[in-house]
Amino acid sequence: MSDSLISKYVMPNYGRYDFWPERGQGARVWDKDGREYLDFAGGVAVCPLGHCHPEVVQAISQQAATLIHVSNWYNIRQQGELAQMLVEEVLGIPGKCFFSNSGAEANEGLIKLARKFGVTRPKADGSPRFEIITCTGSFHGRTFATMTATAQEKIHGGFGPLLPGFKYVPFNDAAELKAAVNENTVAILLEPVQGESGVNPVTPEFLRIAAQLRDQHDLLLLLDEVQCGLGRTGELAGWRSIVPGDEILPDAISWAKSIGSGYPLGSFWARDRSVGDAAGTRLCNLLSAGTHGTTYGGSPLACATGMATLKVILRDNLAAHAKAMGAFIAKEALAWKLPVLSEVRAFGFMIGFELNVPLIEANEDFKASGKVPSIWVAKLLMDACLLVVPAGPKVIRWLAPMNTIEAEAKEGLGIMQTVLSKLS
Numbered sequence: 001m002s003d004s005l006i007s008k009y010v011m012p013n014y015g016r017y018d019f020w021p022e023r024g025q026g027a028r029v030w031d032k033d034g035r036e037y038l039d040f041a042g043g044v045a046v047c048p049l050g051h052c053h054p055e056v057v058q059a060i061s062q063q064a065a066t067l068i069h070v071s072n073w074y075n076i077r078q079q080g081e082l083a084q085m086l087v088e089e090v091l092g093i094p095g096k097c098f099f100s101n102s103g104a105e106a107n108e109g110l111i112k113l114a115r116k117f118g119v120t121r122p123k124a125d126g127s128p129r130f131e132i133i134t135c136t137g138s139f140h141g142r143t144f145a146t147m148t149a150t151a152q153e154k155i156h157g158g159f160g161p162l163l164p165g166f167k168y169v170p171f172n173d174a175a176e177l178k179a180a181v182n183e184n185t186v187a188i189l190l191e192p193v194q195g196e197s198g199v200n201p202v203t204p205e206f207l208r209i210a211a212q213l214r215d216q217h218d219l220l221l222l223l224d225e226v227q228c229g230l231g232r233t234g235e236l237a238g239w240r241s242i243v244p245g246d247e248i249l250p251d252a253i254s255w256a257k258s259i260g261s262g263y264p265l266g267s268f269w270a271r272d273r274s275v276g277d278a279a280g281t282r283l284c285n286l287l288s289a290g291t292h293g294t295t296y297g298g299s300p301l302a303c304a305t306g307m308a309t310l311k312v313i314l315r316d317n318l319a320a321h322a323k324a325m326g327a328f329i330a331k332e333a334l335a336w337k338l339p340v341l342s343e344v345r346a347f348g349f350m351i352g353f354e355l356n357v358p359l360i361e362a363n364e365d366f367k368a369s370g371k372v373p374s375i376w377v378a379k380l381l382m383d384a385c386l387l388v389v390p391a392g393p394k395v396i397r398w399l400a401p402m403n404t405i406e407a408e409a410k411e412g413l414g415i416m417q418t419v420l421s422k423l424s
């Protein structure tokens with residue numbers, strides 16, 4: 001690694017593992033020396049069907065040979081088809097979609113939608129409302145607006161001044177959320193299950209209060225489902241794994257990660273509801289011609305890839321499969337009763353294994369490593385041929401393919417048990 005082209009020519013903004021994947025198939029990858037790994041990282045929740053799923057490969061090959069890209073000045077048939085799947089089959093709530101290239105860009109869309117809403121529905125004195133409330137521990141991306149929306153100091157460090165118009169409340173503190181709403185507030189943005197900070201779900205109470213505040217104060221309820229959406233948590237809509245059914249009606253939702261099987265694709269959806277102005281404008285039409293755009297976003301190739309991915313998730317009921325497997329994995333892991341494992345939080349194939357940090361901190365090898373506990377344990381698992389993702393300092397995350405079968409899950413559990421037993 002030290003003398004590689006990566007270290008010589010690529011910026012050092014990632015603390016990369018000395019690991020060189022070369023090819024992948026399903027839940028497995030092989031490194032440059034031919035060593036086989038079970039990949040329960042899946043990018044970071046990016047590969048819902050595992051690596052190189054034949055139907056995705058076929059869709060990409062066929063579309064690449066037919067039409068890769070045309071501009072958004074023309075009608076891209078595949079955008080309409082993919083949007084229909086998202087609206088009708090994933091959500092079942094009328095609305096419209098925009099296609100971007102990434103999660104951060106999808107969230108930028110939510111933020112711009114909220115700003116436009118605040119102009120359309122201004123304060124009593126006619127000046128726009130602009131403030132968006134987000135939660136501690138959140139992660140919304142690395143662009144300027146989404147970095148600012150991300151209520152984590154370690155993400156902001158060195159980049160101030162940040163974008164104005166964001167206010168942070170402690171995650172799941174309903175009283176603080178109520179207290180944070182003022183005449184400038186225009187939206188509440190949250191992840192139904194926070195991924196990067198450690199697989200932490202929103203409480204049903206907090207989500208309900210957020211929806212109530214939306215109704216009482218004419219706000220937008222924005223959900224970042226970039227990581228937890230599209231079946232990952234065991235429901236096609238991530239928030240429905242917290243509050244089932246149609247009790248909570250979000251105003252807009254962002255997606256990325258799983259949506260493109262690794263091909264760059266993101267999207268956000270806005271609900272077909274009135275914004276409450278005199279003209280009767282619909283929220284899903286608020287970003288009118290000329291107000292938002294992208295050069296690459298929603299190309300025929302990106303959307304064909306997204307459709308192939310979603311088709312398999314829907315046809316094979318992978319959300320329900322993920323739900324059952326998540327419950328099975330949590331039950332097995334808890335049955336080990338290992339002191340090094342303090343908690344397991346499973347939402348389908350979004351699973352957080354929380355480590356007992358004091359126990360790890362007492363380990364001599366750990367002390368010598370100079371690493372944070374989650375990254376150190378992830379490396380031990382990698383050495384044992386299981387790929388996982390650290391989440392915050394104390395959580396190991398499984399973001400396995402949603403079509404992972406029980407035999408593969410058991411194999412991963414076996415490796416976890418062996419490695420964690422040595423630490424207990």
Ligand SMILES: *Cc1c(COP(=O)(O)O)cnc(C)c1O
Pocket residue numbers: 101102103104105107139140141142191195196224225226227228256257
């Ligand atoms: C990964 C992630 C993002 C950012 O997505 P990018 O594609 O990296 O821009 C935003 N929100 C959540 C919840 C994420 O997990």
